[in-house]
Amino acid sequence: MHDAAGASGWPALVGGVLALLFLGLALRANRRRRLVDNLPTSKTTGVFIGLVELQGTAETPRPLRSFLAEIPCVYYQYEVAEHWSRTVTETYTDSQGNRRTRTRHESGWKTVDSGGRMIPFYLQDDYGAVLVRPEGATIEPRTVFSTICGRTEPLYYAKGPAWAVANSDHRRRFKEEAIPLKAPVYVMGQARERQDVVAPEIAADKSAPMFLISTRTEREISRGYGWAWYGWNLLGLLCAAGGAVISFQGQWPPVAVAALAGGGYLLLLLLGWMWVVFNSMVDLRNRVQQAWSLVDVQLKRRHDLIPNVVAVVSGLRDYEREVQETLALLRAQMQATAPGEPGPDPAAVGQRLLALAERYPELKAQEPFLRLQRELADTETRIALARGYYNEIATHHNLRLELIPDRFLARLAGMQPRPLMEANDFQRPPVVVDALPSPT
Numbered sequence: 001m002h003d004a005a006g007a008s009g010w011p012a013l014v015g016g017v018l019a020l021l022f023l024g025l026a027l028r029a030n031r032r033r034r035l036v037d038n039l040p041t042s043k044t045t046g047v048f049i050g051l052v053e054l055q056g057t058a059e060t061p062r063p064l065r066s067f068l069a070e071i072p073c074v075y076y077q078y079e080v081a082e083h084w085s086r087t088v089t090e091t092y093t094d095s096q097g098n099r100r101t102r103t104r105h106e107s108g109w110k111t112v113d114s115g116g117r118m119i120p121f122y123l124q125d126d127y128g129a130v131l132v133r134p135e136g137a138t139i140e141p142r143t144v145f146s147t148i149c150g151r152t153e154p155l156y157y158a159k160g161p162a163w164a165v166a167n168s169d170h171r172r173r174f175k176e177e178a179i180p181l182k183a184p185v186y187v188m189g190q191a192r193e194r195q196d197v198v199a200p201e202i203a204a205d206k207s208a209p210m211f212l213i214s215t216r217t218e219r220e221i222s223r224g225y226g227w228a229w230y231g232w233n234l235l236g237l238l239c240a241a242g243g244a245v246i247s248f249q250g251q252w253p254p255v256a257v258a259a260l261a262g263g264g265y266l267l268l269l270l271l272g273w274m275w276v277v278f279n280s281m282v283d284l285r286n287r288v289q290q291a292w293s294l295v296d297v298q299l300k301r302r303h304d305l306i307p308n309v310v311a312v313v314s315g316l317r318d319y320e321r322e323v324q325e326t327l328a329l330l331r332a333q334m335q336a337t338a339p340g341e342p343g344p345d346p347a348a349v350g351q352r353l354l355a356l357a358e359r360y361p362e363l364k365a366q367e368p369f370l371r372l373q374r375e376l377a378d379t380e381t382r383i384a385l386a387r388g389y390y391n392e393i394a395t396h397h398n399l400r401l402e403l404i405p406d407r408f409l410a411r412l413a414g415m416q417p418r419p420l421m422e423a424n425d426f427q428r429p430p431v432v433v434d435a436l437p438s439p440t
Helices: 001-006 011-036 155-159 218-247 256-314 319-334 350-359 361-365 367-400 406-412
Strands: 048-058 072-093 097-118 122-126 128-132 138-140 142-150 168-180 182-193 201-203 212-216
Touching: 011 218, 011 256, 048 128, 048 218, 048 256, 072 142, 097 168, 097 256, 128 182, 142 155, 218 256, 256 367, 256 406, 367 406
Parallel strands: 128 201, 138 212
Antiparallel strands: 048 122, 048 182, 072 097, 072 168, 122 128, 142 168, 182 201, 182 212
């Protein structure tokens, strides 16, 4: 009796383990879908340090040429598979103890060649371009070549090996996936500062929750994660209920057992869903705080350059009091208060410095002044990037606080709307892809 009871519990145990596995996969899909939906799509001019989402076209001055389709691209992966078949004769013993012989047919595809390449590329939109380094990313390319041919066709040996697999039918399947040049691309990944120029780049980062490069649209990606969420949950619910019904068959009414097991699964699902939503809101709040700290860092960097400008101007000529007062004002602006709090707002230096140079032409002939002017122009670019990223993420943060069900969970964390920065005199020069150095 004890052995029978123990054996009858195995379906419930296996079903419970599978249900937990499927629940974990469902929660992961939901977390990724919320990340795709919650993160605002930035323009390339608004990209700065942190997790970003971009959409544009794949561009590069030196594209690859794919192996099968022979099209210009930034990524390709191909596979050549050969079909085989064979007849197998085997001897077996039937239920009456008689030895019998039977014949069965086996067939399948075996990969005989594969390969691919990828290179850094620029993702370009209407506002500029940003460098993407695809190493370490999850890449979702599009199919650009797919065909099956026999050995009498030129492609069979032109793109495939000269040898054949055992039991070959002499049919080969050629398939290639790629990210073609100028193809629409969706990118989510960690942005960091480039080492060669004052500009951001997207690259692999172990701390980033996702690094995805896809030829699908944001809506298609979100819908895919949504279907995965429902599909995994359905499988988990069926495993939990089915395992319990099989284990307690004949002891409890099947409907009651299924309802009890399904109710337990749904309770765990509700708790897991609340955990995912709450964590995503906390993560969004932290990203807003990080975005503001980036603005503060760049303002302090600019503050360190202002004393050098003062020294150069003072050493060349004792200019009017207005010039000295302007520089003193900019020098004092080491940092700005966060939006919504009392204190000074950040102001741009570039226009004032340009007006100073125009008013006093002697400064243009001085290399130290020109060098400092270039440094300050680069700093203005950094501040503009940081400001744009902050406003993007803060706007989306405020939006999530108004939507149901996020608004209810946000109250548990005491989250409040964040004001935006209104210093609108920062500018960033446009980026031209052809003028950029080739990515290495």
